[in-house]
Amino acid sequence: MSALSFSPKVPVKTNAGHRLLISDVQAASKELLTWTERGPHWNRAARVCTAALTGNATPQEARRCFRIAAIENGRLLPRIEEEN
Secondary structure, eight states: OOTTEEEEEEEEEOTTSOEEEEEEHHHHHHHHTTOSOOOHHHHHHHHHHHHHHTTSSOHHHHHHHHHHHHHHTTOBOOOOGGGO
């Protein structure tokens, strides 16, 4: 497990409509950049992910903000037990 990993994984819907499990700050940052709708929670998630990448926020803070941004954007999917 990477130092920037978080748990549990965050399941989101991609632009293509596929299920993607986000399990670390780098993947969250990369996924955020694909979103065309960028509301206030997106902005906060982007800032906190950047802070986590530089050691100024925890991966769990980044996870929480990413999850809230996914809700705001209508991309959060229900968790499936096997995904842990």
